[in-house]
Amino acid sequence: xPGYLRKxxxxxxxxxxAELRTKDIFSAMFxxxxxxxxxxxxxxxxxxxxxxEVGGIAPGLLWVAYTFSGVLGLNRSFIVxxxxxxxxxxxxxxxxxxxxxxxxxxxxxxxxxxxxxxxxPIFGVLFNYSTFNVWLIPVVLLGxxxxxxxGTIFAAMAINTRAREVLLPVLFFPIMLPVxxxxxxxxxxxLANRPFDxxxxxxxFMAVFDVIFLVxxxxxFELAVEE
Amino acid sequence: xxxxxxxxxxxxxxxxxxRGLDLELRQGDFVTLLGPNGAGKxxxxxxxxxxxxxxxGTVELAGIPLNEAKSxxxxxxxxxxxxxxxxxxxxxxxxxxxxxxxxxxxxxxxxVEEVLNKVGLEQRAIDRVRTYSRGxxxxxxxxxxxxxxxxILLLDEPDxxxxxxxxxxxxxxxxxxxxxxxxxxxLMTTHNLERGLAMSDRILILAGGRLAAERSSKSLAxxxxxxxxxxxxxxxxxx
Numbered sequence: 001x002p003g004y005l006r007k008x009x010x011x012x013x014x015x016x017x018a019e020l021r022t023k024d025i026f027s028a029m030f031x032x033x034x035x036x037x038x039x040x041x042x043x044x045x046x047x048x049x050x051x052x053e054v055g056g057i058a059p060g061l062l063w064v065a066y067t068f069s070g071v072l073g074l075n076r077s078f079i080v081x082x083x084x085x086x087x088x089x090x091x092x093x094x095x096x097x098x099x100x101x102x103x104x105x106x107x108x109x110x111x112x113x114x115x116x117x118x119x120x121p122i123f124g125v126l127f128n129y130s131t132f133n134v135w136l137i138p139v140v141l142l143g144x145x146x147x148x149x150x151g152t153i154f155a156a157m158a159i160n161t162r163a164r165e166v167l168l169p170v171l172f173f174p175i176m177l178p179v180x181x182x183x184x185x186x187x188x189x190x191l192a193n194r195p196f197d198x199x200x201x202x203x204x205f206m207a208v209f210d211v212i213f214l215v216x217x218x219x220x221f222e223l224a225v226e227e
Numbered sequence: 228x229x230x231x232x233x234x235x236x237x238x239x240x241x242x243x244x245x246r247g248l249d250l251e252l253r254q255g256d257f258v259t260l261l262g263p264n265g266a267g268k269x270x271x272x273x274x275x276x277x278x279x280x281x282x283x284g285t286v287e288l289a290g291i292p293l294n295e296a297k298s299x300x301x302x303x304x305x306x307x308x309x310x311x312x313x314x315x316x317x318x319x320x321x322x323x324x325x326x327x328x329x330x331x332x333x334x335x336x337x338x339v340e341e342v343l344n345k346v347g348l349e350q351r352a353i354d355r356v357r358t359y360s361r362g363x364x365x366x367x368x369x370x371x372x373x374x375x376x377x378x379i380l381l382l383d384e385p386d387x388x389x390x391x392x393x394x395x396x397x398x399x400x401x402x403x404x405x406x407x408x409x410x411x412x413x414l415m416t417t418h419n420l421e422r423g424l425a426m427s428d429r430i431l432i433l434a435g436g437r438l439a440a441e442r443s444s445k446s447l448a449x450x451x452x453x454x455x456x457x458x459x460x461x462x463x464x465x466x
Contacts, residue, residue, distance in 0.1 A: 003331060006328060006331075007328065007329055010325055010328035010329055011329075014314065014317070014321075014325045017317060017321065018314055018316045018317055021316045021317075021355075022316050084310070084311075084312075084313070084314065084315060085308070085310025085311065085312050086312050086313065086314055088278060088308075088310065088312060089312025089313070089326070089371070090329070091277075091278060092276060092277070092278065092301055092304065092306050092312070093301060093326065093329035093330060094298045094299060094300075094301040094302035094329070094330060094331075095298070095329045096298060226279075226280065
């Protein structure tokens with residue numbers, strides 16, 4: 001494995017190993033997404049949860065649950081590094097900043113996908129709405145990848161500010177909005193078994209967005225973490 | 228010259244912290260940097276460690292300008308701070324292996340065992356860092372800093388939070404490791420004047436954003452140091 005990828009893997013494996021021991025990030029994200037889902041399920045008027053109506057709102061609510069829990073996880077992933085001073089340890093290493101970014105981004109992506117895998121069937125049961133469709137996998141993967149890519153760099157920028165927990169969503173959601181809208185629309189189309197052409201356009205949009213926001217943070221991460 | 232700073236200026240907004248500081252350290256120098264709170268000691272070390280950018284001035288480490296090849300310069304440095312840079316939920320062995328991979332340390336397994344032996348933590352290598360005392364964490368932090376055998380060590384108040392016994396032991400360990408197998412260049416900041424004098428070859432006093440005084444440690448008796456320090460700081464701060 002080339003040196004660059006070895007460092008990406010080292011950062012990723014370190015995050016996953018620490019998380020397997022503590023489950024701090026995962027448990028916070030999962031409980032939060034579950035609570036969000038429960039609030040929606042019990043607070044919405046019954047007529048909106050009618051099988052004929054629910055398909056219009058459920059995908060949007062599902063992405064709200066994904067994104068809210070995702071923000072929580074992104075915040076935690078850098079707070080853990082900052083509070084123990086280990087972020088500086090990472091930055092002192094002769095590793096390309098892009099490799100550090102990629103390792104952190106991949107671990108955030110892993111935690112988010114894991115939570116989404118668990119919460120999606122629970123959401124389906126609570127809303128009496130089938131969330132089983134194989135085409136949902138690329139939609140969730142591309143949407144979550146974009147979320148993790150942008151979220152990781154913004155979390156790194158916000159970590160040096162006083163109001164870091166508040167600042168992250170304020171900075172991050174306006175940029176993330178196109179991907180969340182595309183992902184929610186694609187989810188609606190997939191779960192309503194609409195023609196694949198409708199989904200394809202959204203998938204293409206998310207793929208382009210993901211490529212752009214994979215390259216940009218790799219180049220800009222040095223500035224993001226600088227004092 | 229291992230460390231050279233020329234006309235170094237660092238300002239935070241309108242507040243200058245370093246005002247045209249000049250510093251030169253040769254290979255094998257063990258230098259203690261003293262100064263009151265806010266004098267700019269940590270800022271200087273953070274600039275040398277590539278964690279902060281100077282407002283103006285130049286810095287060279289081992290002859291390489293700091294603004295060029297930052298990544299390879301980082302490989303020349305070992306940094307020990309009052310923060311340990313360790314992951315508390317990983318054990319000592321995992322922490323060192325992680326940093327070893329980032330520093331591309333050859334024969335990593337053997338090297339990790341070697342540095343754990345040097346700092347006397349081989350018996351606790353598989354215990355989580357969370358279970359360590361502050362002194363043990365700081366010893367592991369030293370192991371992390373010397374893992375890649377750096378020619379330059381930057382120590383920012385490494386004895387903060389340690390009791391006297393632990394701080395003395397840490398001081399002895401740092402001194403020993405500084406001359407272990409090679410002649411490392413060490414720049415250390417501390418508030419403990421006596422320990423700084425005892426450990427180093429040279430004392431520098433930072434005041435008013437500049438180096439206000441420089442003395443060989445041999446030329447100062449411990450009982451003279453306090454007067455010398457306070458006189459220098461009050462004069463330097465008034466400039």
